[in-house]
Amino acid sequence: MLKEIVTAIQSYARAHRFIREHRLWKWIIVPGxxxxxxxxxGMYFFWISSNQFVSSFNHWLGIDRWLHQxxxxxxxFLFLMGEIMVRLIMMLFYFSLFKYIFLIIGSxxxxxxxxxxxxxxxxxxFPFSFKQLMADILRGIKLALRNTLWQSVYTISLLILSFIPIVGWVVPVTTLLVECYYYGFSMLDYSCxxxxxxxxxxIQFIGKHxxxxxxxxxxxxxxHVIPFAGWVLAPAYAVVAATISLYHRDDKVGIEQA
Incomplete structure (x- = not known):
């Protein structure tokens, strides 16, 4: 798995050279x-709603009053760290839902x-077929909904664990890995x-890789750590990088050789 992770990471550098060489910027900038x-x-409305949720939840359980006593x-300190972990999990969960909506729109x-x-x-x-394009879009929506369901189950389970002091501190890392897998899954599925x-x-093929x-x-x-420029480039770069990573997988050409 580590070798494949390195291959996927290297594919972003290849994607940048590929996009620049073949002048694909219009397909990168506009959707970006x-x-x-x-x-x-979305992040603005999330931040407002998450503050209200965490505050209301703490008040409902009486945690703030109990800590004061x-x-x-x-x-x-432990409960402050727990609150931070909960906010991070909620942010990732929200971002996951936002991501799938955008994937459906941009499919x-x-x-x-x-x-x-x-x-x-x-x-x-590859010959263009409007019928095939509509079929691909429908397939993409079905898989996005399937991934949303499973990822929501995992994330909610992890969210519950995040309320446990100390144990919950490692939950955001686990949640992020789940996020990474399901997003990468969507990018690889275009080639599949x-x-x-x-x-x-x-599902079986990507599960093996x-x-x-x-x-x-x-x-x-x-x-996304790079404001604006990173946000604009990230979605389309991920698509190109995923395609390239499959093409260069183990120096073999094509998914048929999996």
């Missing part, structure tokens, strides 16, 4: 700007970008559907 605007609006710096562009990337690498073209893998076959999915998602999230 839309993503950034939605991201900023205990007058213990250690307990206050036609991302599917085309993945197809164009592979077509250039292999020196051939183009190679006629059924949804169940795609979790490192590629996790590595792709890791860099996608790390790009």
């Amino acid at each position: 700007i839309i993503y950034t605007l939605l991201f900023l609006a 205990q007058r213990s710096p250690i307990l206050s 036609p562009v991302f599917a085309y970008l993945s197809e164009k990337t592979e077509a250039i690498m292999e020196g051939k073209d 559907e183009r190679h006629k893998l059924s949804p169940s076959e795609s 979790k490192g590629l999915a996790i590595g792709n998602g890791m860099v996608f999230y790390l790009m």
Whole structure:
């Protein structure tokens, strides 16, 4: 798995050179700007709602009053750290839902970008079919809903664990790895559907190559550390990098050789 994670990370550098060489910027910038605007609006409303949720939850349980009565710096510190962990888990959970909505909206562009990337690498073209495009979009929506369901189950379970002092401190890391896997899964699936893998076959294939999915998602999230530029480039770079990582997997060409 570690080797595949490294391959996925290296694919982002290859993606940058590929995009620059073949002048694919219009397929990168336009969806990236839309993503950034939605991201900023979404995070603003999330931050307001999360503050209200955490405060109301603490007041309902009486944690704030109990801590005031205990007058213990250690307990206050532990519960403060727990509150921070809860906020992080909530942020990742919200971002996950936001991400799938954007993936559904942007699926036609991302599917085309993945197809164009592979077509250039292999020196051939994939014939355009509107019927196939609609089928791909429908498939993408179904898989996005499936991934949303499973990821929500994992995240809610981890959210419950995050309320446990000390134990909950490692939960955000676990949640982030789950996030990375499911985002990378969506990016890799564009290539899987183009190679006629059924949804169940795609799930099985990507499940065998979790490192590629996790590595792709890791860099996608790390790009958000860079304000604006990273947000604009992250979604489309992830698509191109995922396509390239499958192409260069173990120096083999094509998913058929999995």
